[in-house]
Amino acid sequence: MKQLEKAIIICIILLALLRLPIILFSMIFPFLDFPRASRHLIIAIFSIPTFLFPLIIHIGVGIWLFNLARQEKATPWIWLLFGIFFGPLAAVFFFLWKAFDSPKPAENIHPTG
Numbered sequence: 001m002k003q004l005e006k007a008i009i010i011c012i013i014l015l016a017l018l019r020l021p022i023i024l025f026s027m028i029f030p031f032l033d034f035p036r037a038s039r040h041l042i043i044a045i046f047s048i049p050t051f052l053f054p055l056i057i058h059i060g061v062g063i064w065l066f067n068l069a070r071q072e073k074a075t076p077w078i079w080l081l082f083g084i085f086f087g088p089l090a091a092v093f094f095f096l097w098k099a100f101d102s103p104k105p106a107e108n109i110h111p112t113g
Helices: 003-031 036-071 076-086 088-101
Strands: none
Touching (some): 036 076
16 A cells, blocks of 8 residues: 555544544433423533544644655654644645655656657
């Protein structure tokens, strides 16, 4: 499997993980029976993971891109910020940039004639 294909699989998994707390909350909440007064408190408590989990993933992607950019001799701080703000989407852009920026093998360009 090529490195770009591995990167795409990792990004798809990360994007799915970003949605996981929201999906679990929407599946569990209708089955919970709480008094009307505490319903808002329960919603607030369950919404904490839906905020923190994506934040942790975005910071992790930023650090990962920082290390990859340092290995590629790119500007690591730009990729760190890009990863923190855009998460797995930044990883997709990094690997696309890397795929299109890599030097192509030199072709023998001689006119035939």
